[in-house]
Each structure stands twice: as C-alpha cells, then as structure tokens.
Amino acid sequence: MSPSGCIRTVNHLQDTEEISARLRDAASLPDLLAASFDAFEIARMLARAGDLRLPELFAAFMTTADAAVDGREAVTAAPALPAGSTTACALTPSAAGTEEITAALAALGTLLSDRLAYAVTLTAEPADRDACAAAADAASRIHHLMTP
Amino acid sequence: MNPTFGDFLTPAGEHITAAVAFRGELPAGAREDAIAELGRVVSALARYLGDLPPPHDPGPGGTFPPTFRERAAADARVALRRAARTLRHRATSTQDAHPVVRHLSAAADYLSAGRDLLHTHFTTGGQPGTGPENSYWAPAITSAPVTSALLSELAHHARVLVPWAAQLTMTAPGLCALAADRLILHQAISGLWITAAAIQAAEHDNPTPPRARHLLAAIPAAAPPPRQPPGTGEPVTGLCHGITITADRLRHAARAPTQPGRWSPAATSASWRRAALACAITSHASEIVLHTLTDRARHLGIEPAITERLRGAAAAMSQTWPWWRAVACEWDILSTGTHHGTSSTPAAADFEDLALRTGRLAHASPDWTPGYAGSSIRGRAVLAPARGDVSTVVAAIHHAADAITRIAIQHQQAVSTAAGERRLYLPTRLMPATCDIPYPYTLAPRKRTSKLLATYAAAIGASARATEVLDELAAAIGAPSTILGVHRSIASQQASTRRREGTDIAQTQPRPVPPPAAPGQAAQIEHLLHSLQITEPALLLRAAALDQATHELLAEATAKSRKQGSAAAPLPQRSQKAPNWPARAAGKDLPRHISGRDGQVTHTDQKAAPTAVTASKNSIR
Numbered sequence: 220m221s222p223s224g225c226i227r228t229v230n231h232l233q234d235t236e237e238i239s240a241r242l243r244d245a246a247s248l249p250d251l252l253a254a255s256f257d258a259f260e261i262a263r264m265l266a267r268a269g270d271l272r273l274p275e276l277f278a279a280f281m282t283t284a285d286a287a288v289d290g291r292e293a294v295t296a297a298p299a300l301p302a303g304s305t306t307a308c309a310l311t312p313s314a315a316g317t318e319e320i321t322a323a324l325a326a327l328g329t330l331l332s333d334r335l336a337y338a339v340t341l342t343a344e345p346a347d348r349d350a351c352a353a354a355a356d357a358a359s360r361i362h363h364l365m366t367p
Numbered sequence: 368m369n370p371t372f373g374d375f376l377t378p379a380g381e382h383i384t385a386a387v388a389f390r391g392e393l394p395a396g397a398r399e400d401a402i403a404e405l406g407r408v409v410s411a412l413a414r415y416l417g418d419l420p421p422p423h424d425p426g427p428g429g430t431f432p433p434t435f436r437e438r439a440a441a442d443a444r445v446a447l448r449r450a451a452r453t454l455r456h457r458a459t460s461t462q463d464a465h466p467v468v469r470h471l472s473a474a475a476d477y478l479s480a481g482r483d484l485l486h487t488h489f490t491t492g493g494q495p496g497t498g499p500e501n502s503y504w505a506p507a508i509t510s511a512p513v514t515s516a517l518l519s520e521l522a523h524h525a526r527v528l529v530p531w532a533a534q535l536t537m538t539a540p541g542l543c544a545l546a547a548d549r550l551i552l553h554q555a556i557s558g559l560w561i562t563a564a565a566i567q568a569a570e571h572d573n574p575t576p577p578r579a580r581h582l583l584a585a586i587p588a589a590a591p592p593p594r595q596p597p598g599t600g601e602p603v604t605g606l607c608h609g610i611t612i613t614a615d616r617l618r619h620a621a622r623a624p625t626q627p628g629r630w631s632p633a634a635t636s637a638s639w640r641r642a643a644l645a646c647a648i649t650s651h652a653s654e655i656v657l658h659t660l661t662d663r664a665r666h667l668g669i670e671p672a673i674t675e676r677l678r679g680a681a682a683a684m685s686q687t688w689p690w691w692r693a694v695a696c697e698w699d700i701l702s703t704g705t706h707h708g709t710s711s712t713p714a715a716a717d718f719e720d721l722a723l724r725t726g727r728l729a730h731a732s733p734d735w736t737p738g739y740a741g742s743s744i745r746g747r748a749v750l751a752p753a754r755g756d757v758s759t760v761v762a763a764i765h766h767a768a769d770a771i772t773r774i775a776i777q778h779q780q781a782v783s784t785a786a787g788e789r790r791l792y793l794p795t796r797l798m799p800a801t802c803d804i805p806y807p808y809t810l811a812p813r814k815r816t817s818k819l820l821a822t823y824a825a826a827i828g829a830s831a832r833a834t835e836v837l838d839e840l841a842a843a844i845g846a847p848s849t850i851l852g853v854h855r856s857i858a859s860q861q862a863s864t865r866r867r868e869g870t871d872i873a874q875t876q877p878r879p880v881p882p883p884a885a886p887g888q889a890a891q892i893e894h895l896l897h898s899l900q901i902t903e904p905a906l907l908l909r910a911a912a913l914d915q916a917t918h919e920l921l922a923e924a925t926a927k928s929r930k931q932g933s934a935a936a937p938l939p940q941r942s943q944k945a946p947n948w949p950a951r952a953a954g955k956d957l958p959r960h961i962s963g964r965d966g967q968v969t970h971t972d973q974k975a976a977p978t979a980v981t982a983s984k985n986s987i988r
Contacts, residue, residue: 256796263699270692274655275744277688278648278726278737281695285644288699292637295794295807296705304800321739364738 235323242334248341252300258331260305263287269320283364290357297350321365328362369592373584375481379474383524386470387531397465404471406454411478412521413447439569443562450558453551487589502589503618507854510861512579519575522566525559532556578853585850591619597723600733606724607763613720614770620714621774639778640698645718646771647691652729653764657681660757663747667754676840683833690826697819701791704808762848765837769851772830779823786816
C-alpha cells in the first residue's frame with residue numbers, strides 16, 4: 220500500500236532506475252535529501268523482498284535492510300530535509316531474480332554513497348553534514364553487503 | 368572463562384583432606400599454628416552458614432514452618448559461630464610452616480574466596496537470600512536445592528575435621544600445659560560435630576539432588592568475561608568457545624537496569640533493531656547448524672533417539688528466526704527519534720559477535736560475514752569430525768539460544784516502557800501526503816506499538832521453546848551446556864516458591880511483559896489471553912483491538928460525564944508537568960490519530976509483518 224493508498228506491482232529495476240535518476244538530478248540539498256530518503260526506503264523494501272529467497276543470503280539481505288533503515292533515519296535527522304511524503308510504494312513480491320535485486324541494491328548503494336558524500340560539501344550546517352555523512356556510511360554498507 | 372565456585376570448593380576440600388591425612392605428632396609451634404588455622408577454617412564455615420537466611424517466620428497463619436534442613440542449618444550456625452569464637456583464628460606465616468598448617472591455611476583461603484564469589488551475585492551489603500540480586504544466578508544460588516548442596520559440602524568438611532581435631536587433643540606434648548588449648552579444641556570439635564550431624568540428618572531426610580551439586584560447583588563470579596572479538600579463521604572449537612563467552616556476556620547485559628536513561632544508547636530503536644537483527648541471524652544460522660548436526664549424527668551412527676532430538680531442536684529453532692525477522696521488520700518503521708552523539712553499546716558489539724560466530728559455524732568460509740559474497744553451508748564432517756564434537760557444537764548453540772531468550776525479555780520490557788511513555792514514533796515522511804506534519808516524527812499509534820510488543824512476545828516464546836528443547840538435548844548427550852537447563856529448572860522452581868510464599872525479592876528481574884492495552888477495564892481481554900498463555904499475535908491483536916474499542920468507548924463516556932459535571936466543579940489540573948521531550952513537543956500540537964485514506968495509519972511496507980500478523984491487516988497494516 221502506498222501512502223496514497225495505491226497497490227501496484229512494480230518493476231524493481233524500473234523503480235531503482237527512477238530513484239537513481241532523481242538522485243543524480245537533485246540540484247539542491249533538500250532535493251537530494253528527499254530523494255535519498257526515498258532511495259533508502261526502496262532499498263529497504265527490496266532487501267526485505269529478498270531475505271527469504273535463499274538461506275545463504277538471509278543474513279546479507281537482513282543486514283542490508285538494517286543499513287537502509289540506518290540511512291533513512293540519518294537522512295530524517297537532517298534539518299534540510301523538506302517536509303513531505305515519500306514517493307516510495309509498497310512492493311508486491313517481484314519476479315525479479317535474486318541476482319538482479321542484489322545488483323540493483325549494490326548500484327543504489329554506490330550512488331547514494333557518492334551523492335551523500337557530495338552533499339556533505341554543500342552545507343555548512345553541522346547537523347546536515349553529520350546526517351549526510353552517517354547516511355553515506357549506511358549507503359556504503361549497502362554497497363559492500365550486496366557486492367559479490 | 369570466569370572462575371566458578373567449584374574452583375574454590377574443590378581445592379578447599381582437597382587441602383582439608385591433605386591436612387587431616389597427617390597422622391604424626393605436630394611439633395609444638397606447628398600445633399599452635401594448626402589450631403589457629405583450624406580457627407580460620409571454622410570461621411569461614413561459620414560465615415557461610417551466617418549468610419543463610421534464618422528460618423523464616425511461619426507468619427500468623429503458620430503456613431510455612433521451617434523445614435528440617437532450615438532447622439539443621441540454624442543449629443549448625445549457632446554451633447559453628449561458638450566454635451569460631453573460641454578458636455584463636457589468625458593467619459600464620461605459611462612459607463616455612465608445617466604442611467598441615469599450610470594445607471589448613473590454603474583451605475581457609477579457598478573457602479573465603481568461594482564465599483566472596485557467591486557474594487558477587489548480590490549487591491553490596493546484601494546477603495544471599497535477603498538482599499537485592501545482582502545477577503541471573505542469584506535466584507538459583509538462594510534456591511533450596513543449591514543451599515542444600517552447599518550445606519552438604521560444609522557438613523562434609525566439618526565431618527572430616529572432627530576426628531583430626533579430636534586426635535589433636537590427644538597428641539599434645541605437654542597435656543597439662545596445654546589444657547586451655549584442649550578446651551578450645553573440644554569446643555571446636557563440638558561445633559563441627561553438631562554441624563556435621565545436624566546437616567547429615569537433614570540430608571538423610573531429604574537428599575540433595577546430584578544436579579544441585581553440579582549447579583553449586585558451576586556458579587561463576589558475577590562479572591561478565593572479557594569480550595573476545597572474533598578473529599580470522601577461528602576453528603570450530605574456537606567459534607564454540609567464543610559463542611559461549613559472548614552468550615555469557617549477553618546474559619550479564621540482560622541484568623542491566625530495565626529502565627535506562629531515556630536517551631541511553633541502550634534505549635533506542637537503533638539498539639533494539641540491531642539486537643533483533645542479530646537474534647534473527649543467530650537463530651537462522653543455529654537452525655542450519657542443527658540440521659547439519661542431525662545429518663552428521665546419522666552418519667556417525669549416534670543413537671536414533673539423539674538424532675531425533677537434534678532434528679527436534681532444528682525444528683524448534685526454525686520457529687524462532689521468522690519471528691525475530693518480524694521484530695526487525697517492525698523496527699523498520701518505528702523509531703525512538705533522533706539521538707545525537709549516541710554511540711553503540713557493549714551489548715551491541717556482543718550481538719554482532721554472536722551473529723558473526725554463529726554464522727561462521729554454519730557456513731563453510733572461516734571468514735564468513737553477512738554479505739552477498741557469503742559462502743555455502745559448512746560440511747557436516749568439518750562441523751563435527753567426531754562424536755564428541757557434536758556435543759561441543761550443541762553446547763554453543765544452546766548458549767546462544769539461552770542468551771537470546773534472556774536478553775530479549777529485557778528488551779521487550781524496555782520497549783514496553785518506551786511505548787508506555789509514548790517514546791515510539793513514525794517518520795512523518797512515511798505518512799500519507801494528506802498529513803501535513805511539519806516535524807520529522809510523529810507519535811506511533813498504539814496499534815503499531817501493540818503489534819511490535821505482540822511480535823516480541825511471539826519471538827520470545829519461540830526462542831524459549833527452542834531453548835527448552837536444547838536443554839533436553841544437552842542433557843541427553845551430556846553437552847557442557849547441560850548446566851543451563853539445570854539452572855533454568857532450579858531458578859524457575861525458586862521463583863515459584865517465592866511467589867507462593869510472597870517473598871520474591873527479585874522484583875528487578877526482567878520478565879516477559881504482555882503487549883500494552885488500554886488501562887483499567889479496557890485491557891481485560893488482552894490480559895485474559897496472556898493469562899491463558901496465548902502468544903499468537905493475530906489473537907492478541909484482535910484482543911487489543913477489542914480492548915481499544917472498549918477504551919475509546921470508556922474515554923468518550925468519561926468525557927461526556929466530565930462535560931456534564933464541569934458546570935458544577937472545575938476539573939483538577941495536572942500537577943506534574945510532562946517532560947519536554949523533543950519529539951513529544953513536536954507532536955503535541957498535532958492530531959492524536961494520523962489517518963490515511965481509510966482511516967488507518969499507513970506505511971509503505973506490507974512485507975514487514977509476519978504471516979500471522981498480516982492476517983489481521985484490517986486492523987493494523
């Protein structure tokens with residue numbers, strides 16, 4: 220169920236592509252933080268969608284979801300995060316393969332990490348800088364967890 | 368590992384045995400020193416008995432008269448105290464002392480150190496059985512079976528010393544000159560004899576169970592062992608040892624105050640979420656390990672009954688991790704808000720160690736970490752090359768499950784407190800767009816926190832069941848962790864006795880708490896379900912929904928009643944100002960219930976809820 224009450228079957232890759240484009244296109248710190256919040260939320264949902272697929276990857280997906288929550292919480296603490304609602308929608312079980320999910324998560328982690336590290340340079344506000352640094356760290360963990 | 372009581376009790380007995388084995392005549396100087404050291408031994412024994420609570424008052428109804436053993440202990444206490452007073456107990460120089468003196472001196476030292484170890488389980492100034500408890504071992508230490516085992520040991524020492532002391536009175540070089548010494552010795556013998564006889568008689572009446580003796584010897588010092596961070600390439604035995612140490616550290620952490628400072632790193636959603644994650648990974652890996660052991664047991668030709676128990680343990684463990692996953696999913700959404708400058712807690716590092724080592728036990732790669740580059744399952748012959756290795760691995764898994772169950776109860780209680788204090792929030796960005804909330808967090812609805820607590824209750828229940836199955840398995844195969852089951856059984860027996868007698872001094876011990884319901888009458892249905900031992904979240908949630916409806920009806924009725932009465936008398940003002948917590952301050956001007964399109968709080972995760980909980984998604988999504 221989405222915030223507006225919609226249920227839709229989403230293509231994970233399309234979702235991550237959309238959020239990746241938003242992250243790349245974000246021109247201001249508030250835009251970047253809002254996109255990062257949504258990106259972490261998508262990463263969390265993707266990880267939850269994958270954690271029961273293979274016993275060998277249970278811990279990897281669980282830990283990735285945890286890192287995504289860490290990142291989202293860090294972004295939430297940034298004063299520059301604008302008010303508003305997430306655009307991330309609830310995901311129905313996807314037909315995407317495990318490898319596709321892990322690749323998408325790894326790529327999203329890298330992009331988030333880079334953009335949030337860049338965001339640190341955009342502001343002099345200590346709370347924003349701390350939030351971006353903590354979120355970048357969480358994104359980096361997602362990348363490492365999902366990289367073979 | 369921590370020293371145990373047995374590390375002191377056993378050598379004390381050995382030194383006493385060695386001392387009394389000397390049959391010759393002691394030189395004059397040595398004789399005097401031996402009597403002094405005997406005095407120290409008797410004093411140490413008397414102090415042990417002095418620690419025991421006096422026979423309790425039967426009370427007005429006279430329901431619980433002192434037991435035979437309690438009366439025996441009281442008699443022995445008086446007799447030994449007198450004996451200790453008459454003996455001149457002083458420490459002698461033992462470097463060049465006669466062997467008898469040295470042995471008695473060492474025995475007195477060991478006995479005193481053992482008593483000190485027991486005292487570490489009780490807060491300063493507290494006495495076993497009467498003071499505040501400081502460790503999860505305390506209830507077992509003060510239990511009747513362990514007290515009985517301790518008395519039995521003390522009586523044994525007394526019994527061994529009596530004939531030797533009697534011989535000492537007969538072998539003085541100048542009997543007349545040493546008449547005073549002989550008198551003193553006679554009094555000591557009398558005290559020791561009364562002690563031995565009284566306790567032996569009680570023992571005859573009600574023998575000490577052997578498991579209580581084992582438990583007595585296994586009592587560790589009430590201090591967590593130092594952390595041993597996982598190394599690279601640890602062998603199976605090293606992993607098992609590390610898991611045992613980490614589990615012990617977590618058991619100690621479970622005794623931490625259940626209401627830590629509001630912004631303590633231990634009382635945040637991040638800390639609880641990380642713990643739930645570790646519990647899920649550890650339990651999942653434990654299931655894999657138990658399956659592998661089942662295969663190995665069959666391959667090694669271990670008795671089918673044991674193999675079946677292993678299979679049962681794996682099945683029980685398979686019921687645990689989905690619930691821990693569900694708890695972690697609940698924490699995906701819930702939060703205690705923003706906390707600046709909070710560092711991780713020691714328990715967080717222990718949780719990580721536990722998950723990592725158990726994961727490495729389950730997987731083939733010795734440097735396994737929870738990542739996509741993880742490895743395949745560890746081969747059965749590598750996990751347990753020989754029959755004895757099966758019990759070593761079972762013991763490690765047993766320790767992990769036991770620690771998770773204990774600390775989870777504490778976490779559930781702390782989360783319940785946070786929910787009761789309305790310190791659990793939702794990120795407002797996860798709210799529907801129609802909710803215009805200019806703050807990062809908003810108060811979590813009660814249904815959401817109830818669901819979290821119901822999921823905790825289910826996870827704890829599943830872990831407790833798996834631990835009980837492992838208790839039986841460990842006992843069946845003689846695993847080193849057998850003592851955990853004995854401890855649980857005796858501590859539980861002690862808790863029941865205290866509840867029955869109304870003398871429970873362990874009020875600070877964390878216990879599972881039911882999910883909160885509306886206060887007063889409105890919580891009756893949910894409480895009723897808990898009293899019926901119902902832990903199924905779907906049922907609990909339905910009960911909570913009914914209670915909530917009752918609560919709202921009562922609240923509405925109360926408001927109407929107040930409104931009618933307000934013309935006659937003003938409502939009393941709140942006398943105590945509520946703490947100005949940031950997120951609460953942020954939310955105080957907001958509507959109490961944030962509703963989505965269909966009147967329910969919404970979030971973006973449907974997968975987060977466990978199967979049983981999603982069954983009731985009409986009430987909580």
